[in-house]
Amino acid sequence: MSQSIQNxxxxxxxxxxxxxxxxxxxxxxxxxxxxxAIYAMDxxxxxxLHVKLLTSPVAHARxxxxxxxxxxxxxxxxxxxxxDDVPDTRRGQFILDQPILASEKLRYIGExxxxxxxxxxxxxxxxxxxxxxxxxxxPAIFDLEEAFSKEPHAIVHDDIxxxxxxxxxxxxxxxxxxxxxxxxxxPNLMYSxxxxxxxxxTAFNKADYIIEGRYEVKALQHCSMEPHVAxxxxxxxxxxxxxxxxxxxxxxxxxxxxxxDLLPGELxxxxxxxxxxxxxxxTPFIESxxxxxxxxxxxPVRFQxxxxxxxxxxxSRPQVIVNVRDGITKNGKIIARDSRILFNVxxxxxxxxxxxxxxxxxxxxxxDIPNARYTSCAVYTNLPKYAAFRGFGKPEVxxxxxxxxxxxxxxxxxxxxxxxxxxxxxxxxxxxxxxxxGNVDTEACLIESSERIKSIDVKNEYPKYDTDEWKIGIxxxxxxxxxxxxxxxxxxxxxxxxxxxxxxxxxxxxxGAETVLTQIIAEDFDIGLxxxxxxxxxxxxxxxxxxxxxxxxxxHTGNAVRKAIVDVKEKIFGLAAGEFGEGIEPIDLRTSDGxxxxxxxxxxxxxxxxxxxxxxxxxxxxxTMLKEGGELIGTATYDSRKGGKHHAFWTPVGQSAIVxxxxxxxxxxxxxxxxxxxxxxxxNPKNVEQQxxxxxxxxxxxxxxxxxxYDKGFVTNPNFKDYRIPRTMEMPYESExxxxxxxxEMGPYGARGVGEMGMIASAPAIGNxxxxxxxxxxxxxxxxxxxxxxxxxxxx
Amino acid sequence: xxxxxxxxxxxxxxxxxxxxxxLRDVLRYDIGLTGTKESCDSGVCxxxxxxxxxxxxxxxxxxxxxVIGEKITTIEGLEIDGELSKMQQAFIDCFASQCGYCIPxxxxxxxxxxxxxxxxxxxxxxxxxxxxxxxxxxxxKIIDAVKKAAESEI
Numbered sequence: 011m012s013q014s015i016q017n018x019x020x021x022x023x024x025x026x027x028x029x030x031x032x033x034x035x036x037x038x039x040x041x042x043x044x045x046x047a048i049y050a051m052d053x054x055x056x057x058x059l060h061v062k063l064l065t066s067p068v069a070h071a072r073x074x075x076x077x078x079x080x081x082x083x084x085x086x087x088x089x090x091x092x093x094d095d096v097p098d099t100r101r102g103q104f105i106l107d108q109p110i111l112a113s114e115k116l117r118y119i120g121e122x123x124x125x126x127x128x129x130x131x132x133x134x135x136x137x138x139x140x141x142x143x144x145x146x147x148x149p150a151i152f153d154l155e156e157a158f159s160k161e162p163h164a165i166v167h168d169d170i171x172x173x174x175x176x177x178x179x180x181x182x183x184x185x186x187x188x189x190x191x192x193x194x195x196x197p198n199l200m201y202s203x204x205x206x207x208x209x210x211x212t213a214f215n216k217a218d219y220i221i222e223g224r225y226e227v228k229a230l231q232h233c234s235m236e237p238h239v240a241x242x243x244x245x246x247x248x249x250x251x252x253x254x255x256x257x258x259x260x261x262x263x264x265x266x267x268x269x270x271d272l273l274p275g276e277l278x279x280x281x282x283x284x285x286x287x288x289x290x291x292x293t294p295f296i297e298s299x300x301x302x303x304x305x306x307x308x309x310p311v312r313f314q315x316x317x318x319x320x321x322x323x324x325x326s327r328p329q330v331i332v333n334v335r336d337g338i339t340k341n342g343k344i345i346a347r348d349s350r351i352l353f354n355v356x357x358x359x360x361x362x363x364x365x366x367x368x369x370x371x372x373x374x375x376x377x378d379i380p381n382a383r384y385t386s387c388a389v390y391t392n393l394p395k396y397a398a399f400r401g402f403g404k405p406e407v408x409x410x411x412x413x414x415x416x417x418x419x420x421x422x423x424x425x426x427x428x429x430x431x432x433x434x435x436x437x438x439x440x441x442x443x444x445x446x447x448g449n450v451d452t453e454a455c456l457i458e459s460s461e462r463i464k465s466i467d468v469k470n471e472y473p474k475y476d477t478d479e480w481k482i483g484i485x486x487x488x489x490x491x492x493x494x495x496x497x498x499x500x501x502x503x504x505x506x507x508x509x510x511x512x513x514x515x516x517x518x519x520x521x522g523a524e525t526v527l528t529q530i531i532a533e534d535f536d537i538g539l540x541x542x543x544x545x546x547x548x549x550x551x552x553x554x555x556x557x558x559x560x561x562x563x564x565x566h567t568g569n570a571v572r573k574a575i576v577d578v579k580e581k582i583f584g585l586a587a588g589e590f591g592e593g594i595e596p597i598d599l600r601t602s603d604g605x606x607x608x609x610x611x612x613x614x615x616x617x618x619x620x621x622x623x624x625x626x627x628x629x630x631x632x633x634t635m636l637k638e639g640g641e642l643i644g645t646a647t648y649d650s651r652k653g654g655k656h657h658a659f660w661t662p663v664g665q666s667a668i669v670x671x672x673x674x675x676x677x678x679x680x681x682x683x684x685x686x687x688x689x690x691x692x693x694n695p696k697n698v699e700q701q702x703x704x705x706x707x708x709x710x711x712x713x714x715x716x717x718x719x720y721d722k723g724f725v726t727n728p729n730f731k732d733y734r735i736p737r738t739m740e741m742p743y744e745s746e747x748x749x750x751x752x753x754x755e756m757g758p759y760g761a762r763g764v765g766e767m768g769m770i771a772s773a774p775a776i777g778n779x780x781x782x783x784x785x786x787x788x789x790x791x792x793x794x795x796x797x798x799x800x801x802x803x804x805x806x
Numbered sequence: 807x808x809x810x811x812x813x814x815x816x817x818x819x820x821x822x823x824x825x826x827x828x829l830r831d832v833l834r835y836d837i838g839l840t841g842t843k844e845s846c847d848s849g850v851c852x853x854x855x856x857x858x859x860x861x862x863x864x865x866x867x868x869x870x871x872x873v874i875g876e877k878i879t880t881i882e883g884l885e886i887d888g889e890l891s892k893m894q895q896a897f898i899d900c901f902a903s904q905c906g907y908c909i910p911x912x913x914x915x916x917x918x919x920x921x922x923x924x925x926x927x928x929x930x931x932x933x934x935x936x937x938x939x940x941x942x943x944x945x946x947k948i949i950d951a952v953k954k955a956a957e958s959e960i
Contacts, residue, residue, distance in 0.1 A: 035898060042906030043894040043913060045841015045881035052840035235845045235853055235907040235941050285843075285907030286941050317846050520905025520942050696901045700947065704904060707944025730850040730939065738932040738945045745946050 029529040030759050033696035034539060036525045038283065038518055047283045050254040051314070053241040059088050059127040061303060061313035062134035064141050065323060066116040066123060069392040069723030070150035070164060073116050073143065076124055081140040086133035089306045090141075092124045096302040101268045103293065104183055105200060106174045107167060108358040110268055110298045116145060117166055117357035119723045120322030120394050127303045127311050150392040152723055154329055154354045157198045158389045165197045166357055166390035176267070200355050200388040203367045205374070207442045208381030213346035217337030221418045225410035226790040227330040228717040229354070231321055232399055233735055236285020238324055239314040240297050242304045248276030249304050253297055255279070256287040257557030259515050261294045262549045268298050269305075277301075281517035281547035288708070289398035290325055291519075292559060293360045321728035326718055327399035328362055329354040332410035334373070337381075342422040344433050346381040349373045351407055353388045354396055361397035362388050368494060368560075369403025372411055372770070374442040375490045375660060377433040382442035392723050400708060401766040402560055404491055405773060409791060412487040412774030416781065426778065427460045430488050437752075445656045450688045450762075451752045452490060452662040458748050459664035459686035460486045468668060472681050475670040482681075483783025486666040489770035491561070492657035493763050497649040498566035499553035500574045502531065504582070504642035506633045508604035508618045510535065510542045512571060515555025516563055517547025521765055522697040526564050527571055529693055530758055534575045536602040553645065561763030564693065565658060568758035569648035578644025582606060585621050585636070590614075650756070659754055661762045663687045665706070665771040669779040673802060676795030678714045678780060680741075686748035687767050691760035695749060702747040702768040709772025711736050714780075717792050810874055814839070815883030825871025830854040832870045833880060841881035841910045845939075852938030855911035856880050862918035864937075881910035884917070893917050896955035897948075904942035912938050916952045925956055 041047040064076075078090045093113045100106035112123045124141055128134035151157045151164035167173070175184050186201050214220060240253035249272075255261050258279040265279075266272050284291065300313045315324055330353055337346035351370055355362040366388040374382045399405075419429035434453060440446050468475075468482055475482055501513040510531055518524045524544040532539045545551055555567055583596035586606040600607055601618075608614040621642070623632045634641045650658035668681045685702045692698045715736050719726045727733040753760025777788055786801045808822045814837065821836045833839045833856070842865055843853035849867040856865045857879040884891040893913050896902075903909045912935065919926065919934035926934060931952045932945075940948060 033901070036901060036903070038906065039898040039901075039903050040890075042903040042909050043881075043890065043897045044885050045839070045910050047906050048840070049843075049907060051844065052834075054835065054838075054840075233941050235843070235851065235905065235939065237845065284905060286905045288941070317848070520903075522904070700901055700904055700943065703944040703946045704942045708941075710944075729848060730846045731848065735939050735941065737937075737939060738935045738949065741945050743928055743932065743946060743949055745944055 027533055028536065029532045029539060030693055031691065033694055034525065034529060036522060036697070037528050038524055049236055049283050049285050050241060050252045050281070051236050051239045051285065053252045055241070055243055055310040057309050059129065059307065059309050059311045060131040060134050061125055061127050061300070061311060062131060062138045063122045063323060064124040064138045066112060066119055066121040068116055068145065068147055069119050070148040071116040071145040072148060073112055073114055073123070073145050075144040077142040078124060081126065081137040084137045084140060086129035087126060087137045088309065089127040089303050090124060090137065091302045091306065095306065097269055099268050099270065100173065101264055101298060102176065102359050103361065104176055104363040105186065105359055106176055110302060118392050118394050121357065122299060122323060125299050125303060127307065150723055151198070152391055152393055152720065154331055154352055154389060154391060157391045158196060158352055158387065160196055162198055164392065166392055198390045200359055200390050201363055201366055202385060202387045203370065204385045205370070205443065206383045210346050210348055210381045210383045213381035214335070214337040217345055218340045219338050219421050220335055221338060221414055221421055222335040223410070223414050223417065223789055225332045225334070225413055227406040227409055228790070228792060229326050229329045229396065230399070230712055230716040231326045231718055231733065232288045232290030234286030234288060234290055237315045237317060237320055238291065238296050240300050241310065241312045242300045243310040244304055244308055248278070249301065250278050250280065251297055251300065252280045252282060254284050254291055255281045256284065256291045256517065256519055256559055258517065258547050258549050259554050260292065260557065261297055264294050265297060265301055269301055272301070278550040284517050284519040287519045288400045289361065289402070289559065292397065295323070295325070295360065317730065318728040321718060321725045322394050325360050325395045325397035328365065328396035330403065330406040332407055334410050334414050336414055336418055338418050338422065340422060342424045342429050342432055344377055344379050344418070347373060347379045349384040351384065351386040353386070353403060354393065355388045355390050356393045356395035357390065358395050359388070360395050365398055365403030369407045371492050372404045372408045372489060375492055376411065376435060376488055378435050378439060379442055393720060394725065400705060400769050401491070405709065405712070405769045408489045408770055409773050409777065412489070412771060413777055413789060416778045417787070426486055427456060430456055435490065443656055448659055449752055449755055450660065450662055451750055454750045455662045455664035455686045455688055456488050458750065459666045459684045462684045462746065462748065463666035463668060463682065466668060466682060472670070479674055480670045480672055481783040483669050483671065483779040483781070484666070485669070485775045485777065485779025485782055486664065487771035487774035487778060488664050490660050490662045491767055491770045492660045493561050493565065495650040495655070495658045496556040496562055496566055497647055497651065498555045498570045499645065499647040500567060500570040501553055501643060501645040502571065502574045502578055503634070504578060504618065506619055506622055506631055508535065508537050508541055512542065512544050513552040514544055514546045514567060515552040516557045516567055519558050521558055521563065521701065522694065523558055523563055525697060526568065526693050530568055530571055531575065534572060537604065561661065561765040561767065562658065563763070564761055565757050565763050566648055566650060568761065570646055572758055573646030573648055574644040577646050578642055581642055581644065582621070586616060589616050589620060659757065659762050661688065661764065661767050663767045663770050665775040667775045667779045669776060669783060671780055671783045671798065676798035678793065678798070680710060680776065682744040682746070683742055683772065683775070684746045684748065685768055686750060687764065688750040688752050689764055690754040690757050690762035691751050692749050693759060693761050698749055698764055699747045701764045703745045705766060705768025706745055706772045707736070707741055709769040710741060710776065713773035713776040713791050714793050715740065717794070810870065812870070812874065812878060813876065814878045815880060823870065826869045828866050829856070829868040829870045829873055830865035833865060839880050839882050843907055843910060850939070852915060853908050853911040855914040855938065857914055857918055862915045881913060884913065891917065892958050893920070893955045896951040896958065900947050900951035900954055902943065902947045902951040908938060908940045912940065912948055916955070919952065920956055928953065
């Protein structure tokens, strides 16, 4: 890469920018407000078959027989597949534990046993009802702590020792158990990760106080408004699947592992606009079944989960139990922290492995704690499967950390903000993992959010709540969220009149990906926004991208696009220098609105079209073919795994809330919530606000509203009537975002990721506010009216 | 039932389906107007909201046989001669859409809300939209958009 062009790109400041840092209209918005936006749900080839599943009615059993003979004869039935019709493989990330369809064992209520494809969903359902199964029930285990014990009354995977591992290229990921002594020999332990820095036990002995607690986060559902849906079709070269998925490239990789004879060239995955993901659309649990059906019919097939199946066949956010001990001095310095974290995997591992390794980072990432230990465990139960949910375990673990922080502040008599401030990790500090915190203003996030909340004159602003019935409380919380290292690639192609197409592996899932990339491309070429088209989420057209997960998209794919632009500019300037002659070198050139201009000489330029061929083109200048043959294509990969850092970057966030709690009904109203975030550079400030307001909303949902209720492994509220997603009246209109911009050293224009950040500290801010209002400690979320009334009753 | 005539966005469509089939499924799968979405299947989430003369309804709960002869407006019918409705424009201007899957339903419900009350307060907007669910936005900018549409002159 030409150093001078690279420097030119890095030096450009957003203050002088034409598009960066401006709240330009979202490029997807016109399609989305007119009904023109196409989602996987809207794809409907002719002569579609519809899929329905036979799922396990029991939580744990030995499967003896699946009899499909009667169903096979029924009207409209095209294909029925069972375990016998698909490869004898196991799928999963890290550990390969999950068959495509249940084989010898059933491990949760909802586990797919057989799939029917028929002329209509109704006929498919009738055939499903005609399939007969025989099974022998086994004892099942649901309680997370009991499942974790050394002698649980049931073992979910009794043959786990024979399971293979997905190759991760890291020795840590090639065995399950990394913790000696007390954590050994736990039959339901899927994975454990640990850290032990300093001398934790000695530090606890030296501490003036030990603050400890057991904190619990109940399971919740992603509830993407577009359910999981995939439509597949066989063509001359293989299978095409349109699916509502966040990471199409990984879906393809996993499917090719599950079907070893399926060549990569025979499968393409397309994710058009995705109707919400939030971590629930990362693994191919419906696509792996769809491929099995597509291999038995020439007709196109549609497989959509019902809303109820989203809670059972689909994945949810795990239940998490955290035990934490903080050893602190009289003047409020934390000298030791010990955390034990249990993640409920459910019956098979979809994404909880990743939560288990990344969730604990918030135990050591926010504050300067010299002696720190954690053990993070993923534990199988006979419950439906769990997965990542906006934050990969970190919001769940941070609930415990930030509740315990408030208890510590109370013990030493410090204001909760001051207690956090004196322990805060700042730019340049090294955390317990030995990682140096980059260029961020952590203190501004903590202080600015709490000062904004404290500036509110609650009595005058919210007079309605100035009664005996309501109690007002204020809570603050803080979090520093790391973003894992990953790679992303991009390809850009220049066409006539400086029209640019960018091919991106990650789909637009609502986060504003297309808009931010459009701004970056327009800025770097100095052209108008309308010149740019993004082709996203298609494995055949686009290079690899780890996808919009874990707040990594803008940083990684943004950088990949910038590198691809440098690559194509080298080609443009090389060709243009030849056109100019007169000793003008590529280094002397710049682009602006389709012109290639000699720097410092506005009058000396050629047009980009001067590089394209007219020879033999009856239709004028070629759209893409160059005079000398070939096309103007730039491609590049950005890989943050190089450079020895544990994480690509950390984004700090402070959140504060004012709540009113009704002592008669137990109802909580959030009057105002304020988020202060150091985003590095807000490429599109309104887009940043969108992400913060949305994630904060989901944090609120997790804090006081949503919980999946199980009865012996059976989900009792798998619908929007009984599982209450907060509505307009239940969400605060007053959700403010304070944007702080301390430029990241490596991010595009200094930007860091934002997607998950509103979820990191919102639940503990609310929990701390409710505790402040009632002077009762709440350690389990959601803090529902029932839990509040129970606590008030106990307190009296 | 053969030859059912439906008046959708001022065009007449003839469909041959059971009168008990939901209006939503007829719109999406028999006529191909996929801007009306499906999500909860039980009239709770509002992504399938369309307008009848009496106001906004959830089309997943309406048997198509019930709306023969009624004027039906879907999200595709709000844009007239390339001109967006003021509600659609306000949703763009206020950054109200993220994944966008719930947005057609919200725009239909909000359009109906303003027909009944053209100068709603924030509180009235919140109450008026409580039949629609969004998982991305936290609703803040959706409420801003409805407020802006109510204040705009067009």
